[in-house]
Amino acid sequence: MIRSASLNFDGDDQRIVITGVGLTAPNGDNLTDFRAALLAGRSGVDRYHIRYVGDTLAGQCHFDELKYQKRKELRRGTRAGSVSIYCANEAVANSGIEWDKINRERVGVYIGVTEHGNVETENEINEIKAFNYDTKVWSHHHNPRTVANNPAGEITLNMGITGPHYTIGAACAAGNAGLIQGAQMLLLDECDFAIAGGVSESIHTFGIFAGFASQGALAANEDPTQASRPFDRDRNGIVVSEGGCLFTLERYSAAAKRGAKIYGELVGHAMTSDASDFVLPNPEQQSRCMNLALQRARLNAEDIDIVSTHATATTSGDIQECTALRTVFGKSKRTLINNTKSFIGHAMGAAGSLELAGNLPSFEDGLCHHTINVDNLDPECELPGLVLGEPRNKQEVNYILSNSFGMLGINSAVVIKKI
Amino acid sequence: MTNAEIREEVLEILESIAPDEDLSQLDDAVNFRQQLELDSMDFLDIVMELRKRHRVQIPEDDYVNLASMDSTVTYLTPLMKDIERV
Numbered sequence: 001m002i003r004s005a006s007l008n009f010d011g012d013d014q015r016i017v018i019t020g021v022g023l024t025a026p027n028g029d030n031l032t033d034f035r036a037a038l039l040a041g042r043s044g045v046d047r048y049h050i051r052y053v054g055d056t057l058a059g060q061c062h063f064d065e066l067k068y069q070k071r072k073e074l075r076r077g078t079r080a081g082s083v084s085i086y087c088a089n090e091a092v093a094n095s096g097i098e099w100d101k102i103n104r105e106r107v108g109v110y111i112g113v114t115e116h117g118n119v120e121t122e123n124e125i126n127e128i129k130a131f132n133y134d135t136k137v138w139s140h141h142h143n144p145r146t147v148a149n150n151p152a153g154e155i156t157l158n159m160g161i162t163g164p165h166y167t168i169g170a171a172c173a174a175g176n177a178g179l180i181q182g183a184q185m186l187l188l189d190e191c192d193f194a195i196a197g198g199v200s201e202s203i204h205t206f207g208i209f210a211g212f213a214s215q216g217a218l219a220a221n222e223d224p225t226q227a228s229r230p231f232d233r234d235r236n237g238i239v240v241s242e243g244g245c246l247f248t249l250e251r252y253s254a255a256a257k258r259g260a261k262i263y264g265e266l267v268g269h270a271m272t273s274d275a276s277d278f279v280l281p282n283p284e285q286q287s288r289c290m291n292l293a294l295q296r297a298r299l300n301a302e303d304i305d306i307v308s309t310h311a312t313a314t315t316s317g318d319i320q321e322c323t324a325l326r327t328v329f330g331k332s333k334r335t336l337i338n339n340t341k342s343f344i345g346h347a348m349g350a351a352g353s354l355e356l357a358g359n360l361p362s363f364e365d366g367l368c369h370h371t372i373n374v375d376n377l378d379p380e381c382e383l384p385g386l387v388l389g390e391p392r393n394k395q396e397v398n399y400i401l402s403n404s405f406g407m408l409g410i411n412s413a414v415v416i417k418k419i
Numbered sequence: 420m421t422n423a424e425i426r427e428e429v430l431e432i433l434e435s436i437a438p439d440e441d442l443s444q445l446d447d448a449v450n451f452r453q454q455l456e457l458d459s460m461d462f463l464d465i466v467m468e469l470r471k472r473h474r475v476q477i478p479e480d481d482y483v484n485l486a487s488m489d490s491t492v493t494y495l496t497p498l499m500k501d502i503e504r505v
Binding site for chain 2: 070071072075076131136137139140141
């Protein structure tokens with residue numbers, strides 16, 4: 001049961017479960033392939049070229065864009081919309097719900113994004129450059145492409161959903177924010193079936209690469225697969241990635257009634273703010289966030305089997321998070337800790353949901369996937385339980401806590417329980 | 420451009436706007452909207468492409484002339500006869 005600070009909910013109607021997963025990551029376009037890549041230590045980072053910035057690295061997705069969209073729809077919409085549509089359709093199919101019988105007025109769409117509109121705006125400015133910046137050739141498609149709800153809206157258009165939809169801007173905590181929002185909307189009876197999570201088209205904007213480079217936070221490495229190196233002494237910044245992961249969420253009562261496969265139950269969540277810096281994370285608020293999620297889940301730190309870290313491979317960010325993690329989990333002798341960004345880079349709005357999804361199969365196979373590219377652990381990133389080298393067999397996994405932190409000091413944590 | 424070249428140009432623009440449609444059976448005398456799934460944004464795409472490719476400016480009041488291939492070619496002929504097709 002999700003327990004908020006001030007409200008008490010009881011009963012299976014107020015328990016929220018994950019019944020479907022649809023995803024695209026740089027190393028897999030469904031949960032089975034993604035999980036296999038994680039267990040095999042397979043990176044999805046590759047060489048990448050983008051205008052003005054030039055040659056760089058990125059995690060690119062390779063899902064079939066025409067699986068759920070026609071060419072015309074692809075042309076009309078955005079990349080974020082395309083990622084969203086793929087993930088939403090995959091999640092719904094994966095959930096086994098009878099989609100043609102569901103009341104689509106009661107389906108809600110809640111998508112976390114770090115940003116939206118940059119890709120299309122950069123494209124348009126590049127187009128009109130050839131016409132001496134004559135705005136008479138500025139696309140009439142620009143506004144519907146750049147409104148912030150575009151990724152969620154494109155899902156509703158594609159799937160005929162007439163329930164509520166919107167995106168949630170939450171920086172790199174967006175994936176968790178989307179999941180939390182979907183769960184809350186189910187609790188508030190705004191919908192009966194939620195499609196929730198996060199997406200990212202970020203690699204298609206040169207600005208994000210240039211911005212991180214100017215901050216001194218963009219990774220570089222001769223071998224792309226070794227570029228994303230959270231916790232490693234020689235880490236040198238972020239690999240930007242695109243991706244998406246959407247979950248279908250239902251009340252436990254409804255999911256059980258139709259015999260749905262249940263990936264896990266959302267039993268705790270928290271979001272806090274640092275209120276200290278635009279960019280530099282605050283370990284005190286990060287640990288307060290994790291503790292709040294644990295408190296709401298009515299758990300102690302040592303009850304958590306796996307912690308999925310946020311760590312993006314910036315010099316200071318990793319250290320701050322490890323300080324927070326040691327505060328919360330330092331005394332637990334049984335909690336294992338891993339990192340997914342070492343495999344796929346930073347999938348921005350999709351990061352939180354992809355990283356959670358990659359760990360959910362642990363409930364079934366008892367394995368905790370490892371963290372790659374840690375050849376020399378930074379002493380300031382020492383964590384008891386950090387899994388390096390190869391997956392660890394924990395035999396039984398019952399609780400996963402997944403962290404996502406973002407700029408402007410946004411913090412999020414979710415706790416999932418095996419059902 | 421000749422009438423035939425103008426038609427080719429318009430067809431090329433339609434192919435990019437409606438990439439899933441089969442245009443080989445297009446009836447030039449019949450309205451586009453009766454044969455293809457085109458909405459108002461698609462028609463603006465036609466206007467925009469003509470503007471970008473050939474600097475042809477079509478006032479809003481004249482959009483009604485773009486109803487069919489025949490009417491489109493007839494309308495564009497005086498505007499595009501001196502333009503060379505690349």
